[in-house]
Amino acid sequence: MPLLEVEHLQKIYTTRFGATQVQALKDVNFTIEKGEYVAIMGESGSGKTTLLNILAALDRPTGGVVRLSGKDITQIKEGRMAQFRREHMGFVFQDFNLLDTFSLRDNIFLPLVLSRRGYNEMAARLDMLAPKLGIADILNKFPYEVSGGQKQRAAVARALITDPDILLADEPTGALDSKATAQLLDLFGHVNRDGQTILMVTHSIRAASCAQRVLFIKDGLVFHQLYRGARTDDEMYAKIGDTLTMLTTGGAAHA
């Protein structure tokens, strides 16, 4: 059974007075297996953010099904939703979304605290995680005291500390310089090799070229997908570039 199944996903936004309708997602279908590292690419307005919001259960689809480990997340009741997201998903955002009022340590603990885990368990998990992410010696600092790359690594730690089924990343390299970007992608690779499923939305070719599979979205549809196979990162980079050129110049779909 695939870890994540998306079937006939559809999302229509209606403007306030119902005058016009915007179809952000028409009919999106794909599956992700456990342990996969998938990137979703698309231009602004292609619907990829909408897709991620629905996968993250921040938004509800107009039609279709999203199953995580066999459970349809579109049917989860509002009251249970927060807990479900906390326990099964980890999030990494473009603008980090760390709280200024917490030290990095407390930011990382946040989802566990919300799940009422004891301090010792939290500390033990962080002790395992922090060295891997290279943040062990900055845990007591506050977000405004560290660099963007360090902030993002702390955010990754926050996402991973709950041991989520899937890590959802929204433009994780968007606010980072090239060095920090390289470090973060490196980190994602490591984490994935340890068995963590990752779904990353991005329009950075550099970021997408690290994934095992890249889905291309255009006009609310999965337009094309690309498997890494035996390609190196650089070959993958070139291939993604070609595909994007083809997409913008208007080739036929073969998803």
Place this chain on the structure above:
Amino acid sequence: MLDFYPKLALNNLRKSKDTYWPYMLTSIVCIATYYIMQSIAMNRGLLQVSGGAVAVSIFFLGTVVIAIFCVALLFYTNSFLIKRRKKELGLYCVLGLEKRHVALVLFFETLFSALFCLILGLIFGILFSKALFLALLYVLDFSTPIAFTISIPSLITTLVLFLLLYAVLFLYNATHVQRARPVELLRSTQTGEREPRASWLLTLLGLICLGIGYFIAVTVKEPLNALLVFFGAVLLVIAGTFCLFTSGSIALLKLLRRNKTYYYQPRHFISVSGLMYRMKQNAAGLASICILSTMVLVTISTTVCLYIGRDSMISSLNPTGISGRVTLLDDRTPEQLNTEIDAALEQDGIRPDVLEQRFLWRYADFYALRDKNVFTNAPDDTKQQPVLVSLIPLEDYNAMTGQQLTLDASEALLFTNDASFSGNTAQIGSETLHILQQLDVLGPYQSNQVSTVQLSYEFVVSDFTQLQQIYCSATGQNAELEMCVYLDTQDDSALQKAIASALFEHTPPETIYSINARATVTESWNSMYGSFLFLGLFLGSLFLMATVLIIYYKQISEGFDDHDRFSILQKVGMSKKEVRATINKQILLVFFLPLAMAFVHMAFAYNVICNILVIFGMTDRLLFLVCCLVTFFIFSLLYLFVYRMTAHTYYRLVEA
């Protein structure tokens, strides 16, 4: 193009109603309040009523207080507004408006809001001043109607004061914009904030200030010291409150954070860290709220208590309709004085038998220091609270009570309002008196109904020789006899006044040197305490408005700040319900901390205020306690109401 700036200004005023309307409302209330107080203080009719002068001078004081308060309040709200709008103003600069253009927009905004507020404020002022004036006359118990007019000089004073204030506010805002750079204006609200530091020194200082203040307030015993001491204590408590709110709160939160099992719980985790930042920004505001609330509580409960208790205060100080003192230059007896009184009354055509009761007795008194049962003459510069010792000849006591008692030279009867006195001997100077009996009644006085402003001991001694001897042994001087005169009639104030004036006019010169009709005293007290009450309620409501306003703006500014924080929390996996619960907890704490603290202040101030009230002749502690509790209860209800109102706006901002 010319009407672009006024239009923009108008539009701004209309659009930013969440922040601007409360400011306008405050201005309107300030203007109305100031006008009302001015017009009452300037009312000429008031001066002509007996006791009116007292009221007028109290109200003039009131206008000054209100003026100062209004200026401070409007400055506070203005600074809040301009801080909120920095981003918007920065945007104008980025969009190509020059700074002088921005200043022009600000000018028109100020102009429009000033006109709007002045017009509405004065209209409300005129409308309500009529109603309040009637209320005042009722409170003052003035039976004669006083003409009420719209006071032109008050209108002008109000206009001038507030136009000047608006001008200053505009200049302040304009220079603020002038000095800032657009990029800074744009970013000014979102610079990352450092974690607040807890200053243990300040916390300790705060605790010490508060401790000393409370200690003084609780331990003060002597009413006459109380007033002076009270101001010291108030200053200490204010300082302590500010210290504790600013650094004590943060120190406490840091302590809580250090306790890992407490801190890492969903209920506390977000609140503790959120509160730390909240306190950093708002400590001063919260401390002001606390102080203001305490002021409201103290002002209203004392003035209400004085007003309600004034009748019993008057009757304890003036037990009979007419009371007076006579210096005796000869050895006139009470009977002789009675005849003189009869003669004086008849001269004014008043029948002597309207006097239902007459108490006259001779006495000699001096201030003494009491050490248990030993009384020694009090030196003039004594720091201790002296007691008043009176010596009364048995002859007069017998004549007054119709008894035929006899006393030995070493025997005495005692009437005192000092409940702490016990034993049956008293040593005055070198004489020791054996107290045969403690009297419950002396003339019009009853021992359980006497004012305790001044502790007094009235000894009835065997005869004049003995009186002289005791007096001389205590003071080293010869006793100069005086006579108390208490006359009572039916409760008819015109009659009382007529009798007082007859005695004043027609008794032989230098006979009765002070004579009071209770009716006259009542009038002047009514006017004094009525004015106090009126002013107290007036200032109380003004303080209350300030409190409400500060709370409201606090909520709004926090709503803006917390919006981002809570949206992150939701993204990271907090449900709406949890977010709400957390918000609720924070607001409740921040909101009710000042109220709780005000209650504590009030509780500690209770003793010292009781002692101050004694100076005004108010000794009924129970009445004051009831007044305090009722005031606190009503105040809490109002506070709760404001909380409800503002919490709603806050949720709207946070969850938007």
